[in-house]
Amino acid sequence: MNQIRPVGPVATAEPPPGEPPPRRLLDRLRDVLRRHHYAIRTESAYVDWARRFILFHHKRHPQDMGAAEVEAFLTHLAVDRNVAASTQNQARAALLFLYKEVLGIQLPWLDGIVAAKERRRLPVVLTPSEVRALLDGLQSTPWLVAALLYGTGMRLLEGLRLRVKDVDFTRRELVVRSGKGGKDRVTVLPENLVLPLQAQLARAKLRHDRDVADGFGAVWLPDALALKVPSAARSWGWQWVFPSSMRSIDPRSGAERRHHVHEGSIQKAVSLAARRAGIVKPCSPHVLRHSFATHMLQAGYDIRTVQELLGHSDVRTTMVYTHVLNRGGRGVRSPLDAV
Template structure:
């Protein structure tokens, strides 16, 4: 009969403990990983047991839909930007669906103002791509450049030789959101989500949206089909149907 400190018993106790911590206390995946590492070190250093093969469970990653702003909310947000530099940044994020990290790392030569294109260098996954430069975004960038001499980076930060940080851009969004009276809380990345969703609702093929966003495959882009309400608005609720005007098929 296996003792209390046997490998199987130890594995089961740790598994039950982790399940309880995960389900009852709602711990995050990073905290769970730290907990697993601590348990392994304890077992190896104190109990002198090898626990590499223990069946430790990981909490399921929550599948949440991205936050999306309406076009009206986006306009209200942009209207509150007083600084031409800030307006140019957020106009690029929304109009081209760029990641904020891609925007702050832009160099002046990455914008092709004549052809209306943006060259995104070393995007996520280290891949380069071209995306559209909207007329409104180009006007915002040109207005910013009239009074700025950016040098190496299109959007330089406060420290010499450094570009603006993504955290600084988020602070800009937070202030503009409050001034615009937008109650929902969102990150600057919501503008990228909104770009994709608004294109989808306008009838743009998801494959083109995938290319513009720089997604490796369409599965990542497909999440916006769950956020888009274009098709949802076409469905009439039974409560709104006139009597005898149609009914759902009966299931057998």
């Protein structure tokens, strides 16, 4: 009979007297995720799926379970919870990582899973007049971030994670680092945003100089760069273009430093501006990326160019915007109009 173990993080057997207690399972999962350089958002998601999996099976330890229990949990997500296919795939990836990398168990191919249905939906796209009305309802940093998303096609976090060194005013381009899939790409810097961005950088420089004078000013650096080039953390080029108004404690290192603006503040500002503008479509910062792609195609740019600007690996992903273009009967006359 399988042993029932407490969950909190999940506990392991009691150690012999005099030995330190072993790391709890979810803490070990965090350790391995960090060793593999997973993003903190991925870490939080994987730990949460592991916790849900344990609670679903009445707090049994994953060591005492296997492929059958994983199949049951993933099928439950699709059948009972009706989650999206991407959600089920993330849960599956989290559990496979837990078993392979943390527990050292290679699960057999999970053939018995009921897969969540792939829902193919057209993206929400604003008209140019709706974009103008939305931007008119924004001010200060939310306005600049929203304008940047629409003007460049960046995702929200790509815009907020922009570093000073990746803004090239001479070439009128922005370098997007570690986008979706960990890929870098180059996108356009709109002419209308040159002066506002320069003003934003001037404000960020004053804030950074004050932080340095107060003994702070170090920014989070990717991978092991902080060890290889210790001085880079305080250098101006590595600072965020959109620094937060407050310093905070890094959840991993415990260091106090200034992160970038939180995405929630931009999402709330965009949602409120959309309501004030009378836009009835679901409106989030990501809608501005969809609008950028659609309006670029409407302006006559070829789909390969738009694909590169968006950072899509497969042109078929970009092709969805051609379906948006065909909506509304472009070039087609309804038979009702002839009645």
